[in-house]
Amino acid sequence: MATTKTRKTSLVSPRTESIVREALEAAGCRSTAQRAAVYGYLEKVESHPTAEEVYRAVRREMPRISLATVYKALEALVESRLATKLTNGDGAARYDCRGEDHYHLRDVATGEIRDLGVEFDPNLLAKIDPALVDKLAGSGFQVTGYRLEVLGRFER
Numbered sequence: 001m002a003t004t005k006t007r008k009t010s011l012v013s014p015r016t017e018s019i020v021r022e023a024l025e026a027a028g029c030r031s032t033a034q035r036a037a038v039y040g041y042l043e044k045v046e047s048h049p050t051a052e053e054v055y056r057a058v059r060r061e062m063p064r065i066s067l068a069t070v071y072k073a074l075e076a077l078v079e080s081r082l083a084t085k086l087t088n089g090d091g092a093a094r095y096d097c098r099g100e101d102h103y104h105l106r107d108v109a110t111g112e113i114r115d116l117g118v119e120f121d122p123n124l125l126a127k128i129d130p131a132l133v134d135k136l137a138g139s140g141f142q143v144t145g146y147r148l149e150v151l152g153r154f155e156r
Helices: 014-026 033-044 051-061 067-079 124-128 132-138
Strands: 084-088 091-096 103-107 113-116 149-152
Touching: 014 033, 014 067, 033 051, 033 067, 051 067, 051 091, 067 084, 067 091, 124 132
Parallel strands: 103 149
Antiparallel strands: 084 091, 103 113
């Protein structure tokens, strides 16, 4: 009777692994299987998970990975600009690997973050106040970008 080996599903495709390796090395960070797996998970989820959520998910594929390794992987991904760390003063940081500018929804009770499905407007600050960027520059603050979060509660 022939036996068939089942193969574990990888968290990261060869193409993604190559992109991750190049970005990490360009930023002076080591490329590791753990970092690729963490990125692979971030790339596949629509939510913006905490480090602990990433750890629990990646651990299913890499049982020996530690929480400390996941934290280090996330920081390396942020340093290499493959991911963004979304912080809120009173909650756990969440991570996003969507590279293009976009807006977020944040649940004020749980801290959960989701993408807001509307087109990013690079001229939004000028629409709020046409002189805002110039006023800020005059006070010594150079605007390099902006983020927008809409606060509320997700219905359960």
